[in-house]
Amino acid sequence: MATGWGSLLQDEQQLEELARQAVDRALAEGVLLRTSQEPSSSDVVSYAPFTLFPSLVPSALLEQAYAVQMDFNLLVDAVSQNAAFLEQTLSSTIKRDNFTAHLFDIHKQVLKEGIAQTVFLGLNRSDYMFQRNADGSAALKQIEINTISASFGGLASRTPAVHRARVLLIAQEKERNIFDQRAIENELLARNIHVIRRKFEDVSEKGSLDQDRRLFMDDQEVAVVYFRDGYMPSHYSLQNWGARLLLERSCAVKCPDIATQLAGTKKVQQELSRSGMLEVLLPGQPEAVARLRATFAGLYSLDMGEEGDQAITEAIAAPSCFVLKPQREGGGNNLYGEEMVQALERLKDSEERASYILMEKIEPEPFGNCLLRPGSPARVVQCISELGIFGVYVRQRKTLVMNKHVGHLLRTKAIEHADGGVAAGVAVLDNPYPV
Structure with a gap:
């Protein structure tokens, strides 16, 4: 803990006062979630859980995470374009996992009739923990890469430079994380880009394609489809699978398209760690391969x-x-x-x-911090953090026209919790304090 924080953590009265001030600031800044009791209404909201103090993060690892993000963007894009690799890698998974099988069926159908989409937009978040080494040093180790609905970034405002047009945001009806999504909508609106917020059911009932496979929603042409839904089996009914197929068959830019979502599966992550696989997917890029492999856990x-x-x-x-x-x-x-x-x-x-x-299993070094949650007293607990780096890329047919890292997300949780993020009610929002 940085100089001065340690004494604050020991003073319970001062801790409570700081917590009250921090909560007021969070509310004023719009760091909000809908409540779990009213996930479909903004009549009652609370602040999103967050840490009272920024957490110490080795600056070298933060820089490493940023440096490798563009490599991960390239890798995800390469995987999404390699139909043979996806089919071979997921062949055993789709036999037993109906959700992945449904996604892959849509992928095969779109490939069979020819992909109408010509511009491909990726908005990824690669998540890491800091592995504690025997000598006391720390190493950056990837947990997973999120290729669909990579939340808490508010980063879809990067799309206007590529394609100024109407955006269809696919969202859930009961969405506690509405304010993260509203931030994106507001940023786009400020740039005169209108967002149509719809559910899969709405797409099924009112979405359509013309003879050129242009996508229309309520008689308005849609240029970009941004998914904040559709990443779990419970998000799909038979009707919703039909809606996803309709969207995928269109020439609208999908963020992500179905192949990129499949590229984010755990099975693909495991296959990429095999010796020689990165060299096949990223030929002639030994430096990128080395940076990627340095972050892989077993x-x-x-x-x-x-x-x-x-x-x-x-x-x-x-x-x-x-x-x-x-x-x-x-x-x-x-x-x-x-x-x-x-x-x-x-x-x-x-x-x-x-x-x-x-x-x-990655073993980070625990540290003390104060986790603030609605309805819970301020108290210091032992924590671990997970760092996410957002990346965005755009490909026009086979030409990569943009590839950037565009921000970070630090989530911190008490060591008593093995799994779970902010939306799951376990982790809280945090900020890195480079050291």
């Missing part, structure tokens, strides 16, 4: 066979060293410890295990 396939059997045996023998991850986004889905062991015992003889990957 990732292990659970496909049927000797390799998967060995990974399961090692995880059951040393559960504290691994995390079991399904093909899911949104936080709160990973399995740890005894819960992981029970799941592996159940899955080890079933092909269902191919819908999971096993990951080396």
Whole structure:
């Protein structure tokens, strides 16, 4: 903790006063969430959870995370364009994971009839933790990359420089994180770009394509479709899958298109860690490959066979060293410890295990901070942080016309919580204090 913070954390009365001031400032600045009791209404809101103090982050690791983001943008884009790689990598997963299978079916149908979309927009967030090494140093290790609905960035305002037109934002009806999305809408509106906010059901009922596969919503042509929904199985009904296919068949720019969403699956992440795979996908770019590989943690396939059997045996023998991850986004889905062991015992003889990957558990150095949440007293707890770096890229057919890192997100949680993000009610918003 930086000089002066330690004494503040020890003074309970001063801590409470600082917390009150910080909450007032958060409310004034619009750092808001809808309440869990009223997720579809803004009549009652509260401040989004956040840390009282910025958390210390090694400046070298922060710089490394920024430097490698454009490499990850290139890698995600390369994966999304490599249909053979996606099909081979996800072949075992789609047999047992209906959600990924549905996404892949849409991908195949669009490929079969020819992709109408010519401009491709990626808005990714690569998440990391700081691995504690035996010598006391820290290393940047990637947890995952989010290729759809990478929230809390407010970064879709980067799109006007590419395509000034109407934007369709696909959102959930009950959305607590509405103010993060409103910030994006307001920024676009300030640039005279209008946002149409609709649900999948609205698209199904009122969306249409003309003979050139231009997308229309309520008789208004749509240039860009930005997804803040559609990343979990519960987001889809049969009607919603039809709406997603309609959007994907259009020539509108999707953020992300279906191939890019598939590129963000855990199974693809695991396959990318295999020796030689990055060189295949990013030929002639050894420096980018080195930067990417330096952030990879251990990732292990659970496909049927000797390799998967060995990974399961090692995880059951040393559960504290691994995390079991399904093909899911949104936080709160990973399995740890005894819960992981029970799941592996159940899955080890079933092909269902191919819908999971096993990951080396990252061990960051805990630190003290005060986590502020509505209805909870200010108190100092031991925490760990997760750093997300946002990246945006635009590709015109096969030509990459923009590739940038565009900001960061630091989320901090008490060490008692193994998994979960801000929207899941576990982590809180934070800011890095480079040291």
